[in-house]
Amino acid sequence: MTRCDLQFDSQGRLRHLLTIEGLPRQTIAEILNTAESFISVGEREIKKLPLLRGKTVVNLFFESSTRTRTTFEIAAKRLSADVINLNPAASSTTKGETLLDTVRNLEAMHTDLFVVRHRESGAAHLIAQHVPAHVHIINAGDGRHAHPTQGLLDMFTIRRYKGPFEKLRVAIVGDILHSRVARSQIHALTTLGAAEVRVVAPMTLLPTAVEKLGVQAFTDIRSGLEDVDVIITLRLQRERMNGALIPSEQEYFNLFGLTPEKLAYAKPDAIIMHPGPMNRGLEIDSAVADGPRSVILPQVTNGIAVRMAIMALIMGGPGAGPAPAESRRTE
């Protein structure tokens, strides 16, 4: 594992969140604990905290998104920040402006935090290398590389439902090759010490040397799901047939689609997760998606608290939270 020094300031505090790779375990625990303390905010009558009052957050989404952008927007607003949503894919970049020029222009408007999504791996790193010290970057998905806030909200969800990671076997099923979510989940799970992390997919959707990330690869879903505590299914883009990666939707669903029958290979109390948006009948059967073991909707709810925690920690420093003294919990 390589540490990404760009994410920390000279005092070792988290300055940007670009990837989970190389984050110390205690940093992840601090984010999850802080998120825990924010959960109750969403259940209150007045869902606002003044932690980021006067700060400007720009949601800079070069690639479209509904869930991620909306939960970031809600999270920032609950922390009292001013939020602006931009979708430059449709404006300046098509006029030939470079990525860095777009960012520099927005920075000149005194933005404090950029939440960035871009189709190219490494886009958030590039931006973080070129912003002044007081500007923060959160990666909301870069190409196939990372989606750290999704990875962290998934860890938060797993911890809430299944407890300590050391005993957990987790299987990630689907298009690992193209998935930034899978990469972030793998780094988070290996850092948190999960007993076993498995990836399950046809060979064409598994990246080369995936074992080097600390996972075991399976092409047979039956052995891949055997005795697991957590199943994460990934979205399969319907156009993957075109690159000769899979033969047909039908064959994919038959072999890898999560059905009640396949669920039976896992532990009886295993939970089912999906980062969304789902293709029902392709990677997941409705009976599983809507079944009692699905935590897919709680994942979305938790996403708000986790993103609040990340923004508060990055911009507010350690001890950020609604009432840090009482509500912080240790791992």
Place this chain on the structure above:
Amino acid sequence: MRVQIAGGHVIDPANGIDGQQDLFISEQGFIAGVGTAPDGFRAEQTVDARGKLVFPGLVDLRARLREPGLEYKATMESETRAAVRAGITTLCCPPDTYPVIDTPAMAQMIQQRAWRFGLAFVHPLGALTQGLQGKLLTDMAALDEAGCVGFSNALEPVTDTLVMRRAMEYAAGFGLTVFLHPNDPWLRNGGCVHEGEVSTRLGLPGIPEAAETAGVARDLALVEQTGAHAHFCQLSSARAVAMVAAAQERGLDVSADVTAHHLHLTEHDIGFFNTQCHVLPPLRADHDRGALRQALASGVISAICSDHQPHEPDAKLAPFAESEPGISGLETLLPLTLRLVDQGLLGLVEAVALLTSKPARILGIDAGHLGVGATADLCIVDPEARWVLSVDRFTSRGHNSPFLGWEFHGAVTHTFVGGKLVFEAR
């Protein structure tokens, strides 16, 4: 001007010279004597080379000068100046200029422009197919006549195997060398890094080793079929090296080169998206680097080149896959090669041969040696100088290098081209 280079340690692999000798350069710019002065020689200028190494001027098999077409990146003047500062006196430029070198006029224009600046000699490669489009052959005989030292489709693949066969056959008939960049475009599939550990970690589209080996296998089959005289450019993988070695063993007339950066870096140097390490073919795994180094030592690979590609800063200020590939490599060619000597991989004479006589032989030109009567192209190197590569040190207009911050051993103090002092360190 008659020049005497006095007291230097001359290394001239082509002539088996490795020892302290004086060199004498004639009025006309040729080597007039080695060791002993020709009768009646009176030097007008004497260069004190005591404690220094004297090499033939280096021959770089591949350097993009960006002219014509991309003068915002660099010019022929800026890059030939950078070359002589780095001890390189002969450059070969690939045909992927704008416009492409597929007419005698273009080939002559490039040589004449270089000649006008009087710095390094520039030899063009002609395009193997018109416009590098892989469809129609170029007028190879006329291009040869106009000074092209070989033919290449540069990084553009010739996907039609029949066209490749005809191109090789046609070239073979006139004894022309074909320079090949083996690469299967379908397997490359838009990749930008080696398909392996790092592509998986960073989620970058990978170029599998098979993109290179499938290309080598196809081209070797065609070389065998046509009897073409072929040179493989910048091999990057252990398996490709083994295939070329096996072909040489069978007696096939094939040579190969490697870039200096593939001998020192691997995929891991990309770290978190360092675009300075974005090169084609990509930096590969540790064992590939090891095999390339071994192939140098064993002679399977007979030249080290810079694959110089100067860029303006913006070319690298983009997300990795969107950044432009290439390294400004002229000024690190000799230092990176000397580092291989320091590391014990190569002897000094061998290292100098890989930068002088051997690449000259691949190009079929009379350069890269200091025999009496040869053009007096040479460089003098202070082996004790230690320096760190920084942006201000570049003479090239391109400052794009993954070696910024590296400490090097050995620096060029003088360069002569055609007997004329074209660079002297201050």
